[in-house]
Structure formats: structure tokens, C-alpha cells
Amino acid sequence: xxxxxxxxxxxxxxxxxxxxxxxxxxxxxxxxxxxxxxxxxxxxxxxxxxxxxxxxxxxxxxxxxxxxxxxxxxxxxxxxxxxxxxxxxxxxxxxxxxxxxxxxxxxxxxxxxxxxxxxxxxxxxxxxxxxxxxxxxxxxxxxxxxxxxxxxxxxxxxxxxxxxxxxxxxxxxxxxxxxxxxxxxxxxxxxxxxxxxxxxxxxxxxxxxxxxxxxxxxxxxxxxxxxxxxxxxxxxxxxxxxxxxxxxxxxxxxxxxxxxxxxxxxxxxxxxxxxxxxxxxxxxxxxxxxxxxxxxxxxxxxxxxxxxxxxxxxxxxxxxxxxxxxxxxxxxxxxxxxxxxxxxxxxxxxxxxxxxxxxxxxxxxxxxxxxxxxxxxxxxxxxxxxxxxxxxxxxxxxxxxxxxxxxxxxxxxxxxxxxxxxxxxxxxxxxxxxxxxxxxxxxxxxxxxxxxxxxxxxxxxxxxxxxxxxxxxxxxxxxxxxxxxxxxxxxx
Amino acid sequence: xxxxxxxxxxxxxxxxxxxxxxxxxxxxxxxxxxxxxxxxxxxxxxxxxxxxxxxxxxxxxxxxxxxxxxxxxxxxxxxxxxxxxxxxxxxxxxxxxxxxxxxxxxxxxxxxxxxxxxxxxxxxxxxxxxxxxxxxxxxxxxxxxxxxxxxxxxxxxxxxxxxxxxxxxxxxxxxxxxxxxxxxxxxxxxxxxxxxxxxxxxxxxxxxxxxxxxxxxxxxxxxxxxxxxxxxxxxxxxxxxxxxxxxxxxxxxxxxxxxxxxxxxxxxxxxxxxxxxxxxxxxxxxxxxxxxxxxxxxxxxxxxxxxxxxxxxxxxx
Numbered sequence: 001x002x003x004x005x006x007x008x009x010x011x012x013x014x015x016x017x018x019x020x021x022x023x024x025x026x027x028x029x030x031x032x033x034x035x036x037x038x039x040x041x042x043x044x045x046x047x048x049x050x051x052x053x054x055x056x057x058x059x060x061x062x063x064x065x066x067x068x069x070x071x072x073x074x075x076x077x078x079x080x081x082x083x084x085x086x087x088x089x090x091x092x093x094x095x096x097x098x099x100x101x102x103x104x105x106x107x108x109x110x111x112x113x114x115x116x117x118x119x120x121x122x123x124x125x126x127x128x129x130x131x132x133x134x135x136x137x138x139x140x141x142x143x144x145x146x147x148x149x150x151x152x153x154x155x156x157x158x159x160x161x162x163x164x165x166x167x168x169x170x171x172x173x174x175x176x177x178x179x180x181x182x183x184x185x186x187x188x189x190x191x192x193x194x195x196x197x198x199x200x201x202x203x204x205x206x207x208x209x210x211x212x213x214x215x216x217x218x219x220x221x222x223x224x225x226x227x228x229x230x231x232x233x234x235x236x237x238x239x240x241x242x243x244x245x246x247x248x249x250x251x252x253x254x255x256x257x258x259x260x261x262x263x264x265x266x267x268x269x270x271x272x273x274x275x276x277x278x279x280x281x282x283x284x285x286x287x288x289x290x291x292x293x294x295x296x297x298x299x300x301x302x303x304x305x306x307x308x309x310x311x312x313x314x315x316x317x318x319x320x321x322x323x324x325x326x327x328x329x330x331x332x333x334x335x336x337x338x339x340x341x342x343x344x345x346x347x348x349x350x351x352x353x354x355x356x357x358x359x360x361x362x363x364x365x366x367x368x369x370x371x372x373x374x375x376x377x378x379x380x381x382x383x384x385x386x387x388x389x390x391x392x393x394x395x396x397x398x399x400x401x402x403x404x405x406x407x408x409x410x411x412x413x414x415x416x417x418x419x420x421x422x423x424x425x426x427x428x429x430x431x432x433x434x435x436x437x438x439x440x441x442x443x444x445x446x447x448x449x450x451x452x453x454x455x456x457x458x459x460x461x462x463x464x465x466x467x468x469x470x471x472x473x474x475x476x477x478x479x480x481x482x483x484x485x486x487x488x489x490x491x492x
Numbered sequence: 493x494x495x496x497x498x499x500x501x502x503x504x505x506x507x508x509x510x511x512x513x514x515x516x517x518x519x520x521x522x523x524x525x526x527x528x529x530x531x532x533x534x535x536x537x538x539x540x541x542x543x544x545x546x547x548x549x550x551x552x553x554x555x556x557x558x559x560x561x562x563x564x565x566x567x568x569x570x571x572x573x574x575x576x577x578x579x580x581x582x583x584x585x586x587x588x589x590x591x592x593x594x595x596x597x598x599x600x601x602x603x604x605x606x607x608x609x610x611x612x613x614x615x616x617x618x619x620x621x622x623x624x625x626x627x628x629x630x631x632x633x634x635x636x637x638x639x640x641x642x643x644x645x646x647x648x649x650x651x652x653x654x655x656x657x658x659x660x661x662x663x664x665x666x667x668x669x670x671x672x673x674x675x676x677x678x679x680x681x682x683x684x685x686x687x688x689x690x691x692x693x694x695x696x697x698x699x700x701x702x703x704x705x706x707x708x709x710x711x712x713x714x715x716x717x718x719x720x721x722x723x724x725x726x727x728x729x730x731x732x733x734x735x736x737x738x739x740x741x742x743x744x745x746x747x748x749x750x751x752x753x754x755x756x757x758x759x760x761x762x763x764x765x766x767x768x769x770x771x772x773x774x775x776x777x778x779x780x781x782x783x784x785x786x787x788x789x790x791x792x793x794x795x796x797x798x799x800x801x802x803x804x805x806x807x808x809x
Contacts, residue, residue, distance in 0.1 A: 006741055008741075008770070008773040008775035008776055009775055010553075010773045010774055010775045011773065012769055012770050012771065012772040012773040013546055013547075013550045013769075013772040013773070014546075014769065014772075015543075015546075015547075015760070015764045015769050015772050016543045016546075017537060017538065017539050017540070017543060018539065018540040018541050018542060018543040018544075019540065020538035020539070020540045126536060130536065281521065282520070282521075283520055283521045283522050283523035283526060284520035285520065285522070285526075285527075285726075285729045286522065286523040286525075286526025286527060286530070287523075287526075289526055289529070289530050290526065329765050329768075338536070338537075338538040339537055339538055435521045455523050455525070455526065456525065456526065
């Protein structure tokens with residue numbers, strides 16, 4: 001690839017950033033957390049607790065209650081009461097005040113929340129600090145603004161809330177997924193029973209504390225922690241009016257089956273295997289950054305990750321060379337170091353799944369590249385990985401890996417790019433890089449994906465709807481569309 | 493024509509304006525939003541403790557300490573040269589800067605003042621800063637400053653010709669100036685503030701490198717905006733692609749507007765992450781600056797004492 005270059009007469013400085021660690025001390029993590037039901041933390045009737053660990057060190061952080069069916073029942077009952085007596089009848093402008101107050105308190109405590117998000121989930125502190133937390137506060141602010149304007153959001157209809165929303169969220173963006181679901185639900189006048197992921201429950205519990213401090217009426221927001229069984233209890237509870245789930249397509253299908261024929265409304269945001277398409281006339285160096293961001297952001301634990309790279313054949317080799325070089329500059333390691341680009345894999349189970357799929361890629365004949373980087377001795381880490389010579393039929397081109405692994409394929413014509421991009425059961429997102437404006441529009445018309453990014457990737461905004469086609473789910477979160485998922489209405 | 497074959501290997505066989513145009517159009521386009529985002533992301537890099545002192549020393553060793561004013565005098569040049577050699581009279585551990593950079597009429601005084609030291613003399617030439625005369629006159633001026641003892645020559649390209657698409661004129665002028673430089677190093681100023689778009693910056697970088705530049709430099713310092721991080725990123729990327737294609741190493745010099753150590757460290761982060769550790773040397777990277785040095789000295793003093801000294805403790809030369 002690179003030509004041998006001359007040695008400078010003056011020797012270069014061995015450049016080193018030195019450790020620059022964010023302090024874990026500002027995270028006031030308690031030893032043990034109960035369930036947040038009806039405005040207070042209570043011990044679980046199940047009497048069971050489970051540990052949550054720091055995936056970067058494998059050290060336990062806290063014990064968290066495991067909500068059983070009786071606990072979920074209490075939470076739903078509290079939510080129902082709060083809906084019927086307080087939150088449902090409350091004037092929109094009053095509701096807005098509470099949501100605004102929560103937004104401000106999240107902003108004020110954003111450093112602490114970012115640190116806990118990183119400790120509990122493994123994502124680099126620079127991402128939780130610069131991406132997650134600003135967006136989380138942004139969503140609460142955005143939806144707070146809609147609370148007293150719902151009748152203007154959709155002309156010609158008289159909206160009303162649905163009732164009790166049961167929400168189950170994943171571990172990749174614990175706070176952001178909470179914000180995407182809780183903020184519109186509350187703004188529209190619903191009450192909430194939220195089940196965070198079992199590996200990342202801490203920040204949701206901190207938001208529960210914030211809600212209590214903000215004076216949110218008891219029962220409006222309830223947080224029940226636990227694993228799959230707890231989630232199933234929330235989703236299956238008869239008195240829940242609306243279910244919102246973000247997670248794997250397999251579980252999404254189970255929920256859809258379970259809810260079929262019931263009165264419950266459902267939105268699902270599931271997996272993805274996004275195509276990231278690079279045309280020959282793309283701004284190559286920026287496209288490299290887009291691809292890196294697309295697949296290595298949050299260790300690739302992103303449902304809309306650009307995990308299938310489609311590169312036009314006449315620039316394929318050059319682009320892959322550039323990509324390999326860029327991969328070698330990624331700093332992988334301690335998520336609490338402010339200079340870390342790629343942090344820890346969220347759990348041992350996820351690490352095993354990634355390892356298994358990467359092994360299958362090698363077995364099926366794809367060519368693997370990993371940079372020369374040293375991984376920490378403890379904790380769950382995986383080297384950023386590229387696969388070239390990938391065939392559309394390989395598992396690594398078909399299945400969602402949910403890790404820092406990129407599969408590279410090539411194409412010759414725009415038609416072929418579209419055909420390959422759409423040849424997947426998923427349809428959450430896609431990316432297109434080209435200098436030609438008309439081609440961006442042509443591609444966006446044809447790509448079956450809920451979001452198509454042009455000359456950028458992984459851009460989010462509270463005002464912009466997000467959601468899937470095909471097996472990536474249905475319903476939209478974010479923007480005005482995100483409100484619809486939490487409202488019923490009469491025609492005027 | 494004395495250009496090394498490696499440089500010309502990527503050029504068309506017959507060098508004319510039309511062939512140069514298609515050559516320049518072959519470089520990848522630049523997305524400005526993406527370039528801005530990349531430098532913003534790199535600007536959050538945090539550098540601490542012992543690494544910081546090493547970085548401050550390196551910045552010092554990379555500075556072309558510059559005075560380019562109508563009111564310059566031989567005395568001022570002599571004083572600045574003394575400071576270039578020994579930046580902090582109270583602290584011998586602070587290294588000398590790379591070079592002093594002066595107008596042609598000051599070259600002889602700078603040469604005298606830096607004789608026997610590691611500090612080089614750079615002269616701006618080609619009727620700096622506008623460069624609006626015939627090529628013959630520019631070449632003559634370059635020959636003169638080299639005869640006077642300048643080790644390095646900073647020329648400015650013909651922006652009007654570049655923007656007007658007269659690529660051969662720009663190319664040929666650089667080539668002739670390079671010839672006139674002899675052993676002196678040639679830094680080619682693109683004056684990116686007048687080229688405006690990052691696509692222009694990228695193409696002008698390539699043109700200058702192919703024509704023989706030893707360094708490419710952002711600005712004269714007389715036009716705003718002068719050096720910026722996105723422009724520097726794009727030029728470094730152009731250098732990297734040129735090196736991949738030819739094996740020839742070209743240096744980079746952002747100039748103008750870099751006033752604090754914190755700013756300078758951001759440039760070094762972009763350099764390190766774009767071209768790698770091999771580039772962290774004054775042979776291949778320089779800062780064109782006048783006030784930067786004092787801020788660096790102040791930061792070094794701070795690292796040593798834990799306290800900030802008043803600016804009055806550092807000489808203004």
C-alpha cells in the first residue's frame with residue numbers, strides 16, 4: 001500500500017496523548033436499587049436482585065431489583081391510577097412544565113449521567129458526553145414543546161392520549177432510547193412503565209430519581225428492572241394500552257405475535273443491516289470518516305449501523321486501503337479515557353455472538369483485516385474488523401452482527417447498488433456518498449430504508465423521525481411522527 | 493526542468509492547461525461539512541502532563557518565527573533572531589525555533605544574526621504578499637534572496653491564474669521558482685483565504701506539489717481567513733495521497749492566526765491522526781507565527797511552576 005518514505009533528519013516526536021481519564025467519582029452509584037413504582041423506590045415483591053457490571057472491567061457496579069409479575073402489576077396499576085386521576089386530565093401546558101423541568105435537570109446532571117452511561121454500558125465517554133446526553137436532553141425539550149400544542153400537530157384531528165404505555169428498551173443507547181420513548185409518551189398525556197435492559201439499568205434509575213426530584217406526580221413514570229421475563233410481563237399485561245419495543249427482530253416478532261388481536265397499539269424498532277453506498281465521485285476522505293462513524297460508533301452496537309459497505313468497483317481497492325489505514329488510527333480501550341474511540345462490548349454474551357459471526361466470516365472465505373492494537377486484559381473488547389471479498393450469501397452480509405465488524409462488497413452500476421442494498425430482510429437505514437445531487441435523490445427513492453443519509457451518517461435530531469421498513473419494524477420515533485405513536489384521535 | 497522523476501510520474505506526458513485541468517479534476521472532491529466535523533471531533537482530543545511538555549517543545553522547534561511588517565528594521569530582525577535561538581533566556585531547556593521568516597531586504601541581517609546556529613533563515617519572495625508581477629521578476633527576486641543566504645523561500649502562487657483556470661501558468665511559475673531556489677527549500681503559499689473552497693485548496697495543493705514544492709503553506713498572513721484546521725486537514729490529506737502516488741514527502745506549514753499553544757496542539761493532533769507519528773518533526777511541519785511562541789513559553793513555565801506568569805515576564809521582540 002504505502003511506499004517506503006525517507007526518514008527525516010530531525011527524528012519525529014513519539015506522540016502520545018497520555019491517559020486522560022474522566023473521573024468515576026462523580027457517579028453517585030448506590031449499592032442497591034429498588035423498583036421505581038408510584039413515585040418511590042420500593043423493594044421487589046420477587047425479593048430478587050441481580051448485579052450489573054462494568055463491561056470494561058467486569059467489576060460489579062450495583063445490585064438491581066428484578067421485577068416479577070406482581071411488581072409489574074403494581075407498576076401498571078400505579079400508572080393507570082396516575083393516568084386516570086392526574087396526568088390524563090392535566091392541561092397540556094402543565095404537563096409541559098414537568099417535561100421541561102426533567103429536560104433541564106438532565107442537562108444539569110449530564111456529566112454524571114454520561115459517566116454512569118459509560119461505566120454501565122461500555123461506550124466511550126466522549127460519545128456519551130458529546131452525543132448521547134445532548135440528544136437525550138434535546139428530546140425532552142423538543143417534546144415538552146409539543147405538550148400544549150397537540151391539536152396543532154396534525155390538522156383536522158382531535159388528539160387524545162392512549163393511556164398506559166409499556167416500553168421496553170435495549171442496552172445500546174440506554175438513556176437515548178428512554179428519551180425517545182418516555183418524552184413523547186409523557187408529552188402526549190400517557191403514563192409509562194419502562195423496562196430498561198438488564199445490562200444497563202442504572203441511568204434509567206437515575207432518570208427516575210430526577211423525575212421524583214422534579215415533582216412528577218407519582219405513577220406517571222415507573223421503572224421496572226429485570227431481564228426478558230420482566231419485559232414479557234410488561235408487554236403482556238392486560239391493562240397496558242400501548243407497547244413500544246426497541247430491540248432484536250426475533251423478540252419483536254414474538255411481541256407482535258403475542259399482541260395480535262389485542263386492543264394494544266404497537267410500535268417496533270428492530271434490527272438492521274444497513275447498506276452504506278460509496279460512489280466513485282464521492283468525497284473520499286469524508287466518506288472514510290462516514291464509514292468509520294457508521295460502523296464503529298458505539299462499538300457497532302447501533303441498529304442503524306452501516307454494516308454493509310458497498311463500494312463502486314473502480315475505487316474499491318483504493319478506498320479499502322484508505323479505510324485500513326484509518327482503522328489503524330482508532331484508539332480502542334478504556335471507555336473512560338477521553339481519547340478512546342472504540343470502547344467495550346456491552347456484555348460477554350454479545351462478545352461471544354460477535355466472535356461467532358466473525359469466525360463464520362473467515363470460514364466462509366471472506367478476507368479479514370484487523371489493525372495492530374492492544375486490547376485491555378480485562379473486560380469485553382473486540383478489535384475493529386473489516387471483511388473484504390464478502391459475498392451477498394455470507395452470514396456476515398446477511399445477519400446483524402451488532403459489533404465493530406464491517407463487511408465490504410462492491411458494485412458496478414447504481415442499479416446494482418440498489419439491488420444489493422435492498423436484498424435484506426431489514427430496512428432501517430442506508431447511506432449514500434456521491435457528489436451528484438441528482439443521484440442522491442435517485443437512490444433515496446429506491447432504497448427501502450426508513451432513513452437515508454446522504455454524504456453523512458448517524459445524524460440524529462429530535463425533530464426528525466426515525467424508524468424501519470420490512471423486518472426493521474414499524475412506527476416512527478422522533479419528530480411530529482413520534483407523537484402519533486402515543487395518541488388516538490377523533491376526526492373533526 | 494529539474495524536477496525529480498518521482499514527482500512528474502503522476503503528471504500527464506504533455507503538460508498543458510487542458511491536461512493539467514483533467515489531472516486536477518481526478519482528485520477526490522471535498523465535503524466541507526464532513527471536513528469541519530472531522531476537525532471538530534479531533535479538537536476534543538485531550539493531551540496531558542508529560543506529553544504536553546513534549547508537545548510544547550515540538551511546537552517551539554516547528555515555529556518559523558515571523559516578522560513581515562513595513563516597519564521592520566535590522567534591529568528588530570536581530571532581536572527576533574536572538575529570541576529564535578534562545579526563546580527563554582531563563583530556561584535553557586527550551587529549544588530553538590526552526591527558522592526566522594523575514595522580507596527579502598532583511599535577509600542579510602537575519603543571516604548574520606543566526607550564523608552558526610541551527611536556526612534557518614526563510615525569506616518570503618515572489619513580490620510577497622500579492623505576487624502580482626511577471627514571473628521573470630519573481631524568479632529574479634528568488635535568486636537574489638538565495639544568493640543573500642536564505643535557506644528557505646516562501647513564495648505565493650498566482651491565485652488569479654488558478655481561479656481563472658490557467659493551470660499551466662501557475663504550474664510553470666512554481667517550477668521556475670523551484671529552479672531558482674537551487675538548494676534552498678521552497679514553501680508554496682496557496683493563500684487559501686482567496687481560493688475559498690476546499691476543493692480549490694485540494695487541487696492547488698496537488699498542483700504545487702507536482703510542480704516542485706518542498707512545503708505547501710496555507711497563507712501569507714495578510715488575507716483573512718488565514719490558516720484554519722479544515723484547510724490544514726485537506727492539505728494534509730493531499731500530501732498523503734501525493735506521497736502514496738509518488739513516494740515524495742512534502743511538508744506542511746499552516747501560517748497566520750495560530751496564536752495559542754492550545755490552537756497549535758490541535759494542529760498537531762490533526763497532523764498525527766492524518767499522516768502519523770513519522771510527521772511529528774520540524775523537517776516536515778512548521779507553524780508560521782509571530783505571537784504563538786510567547787504563549788508556548790508561558791505554558792512551559794506553567795507546567796514547571798504550576799502558576800501562570802504575567803505576559804510581562806516574556807519578551808516582546
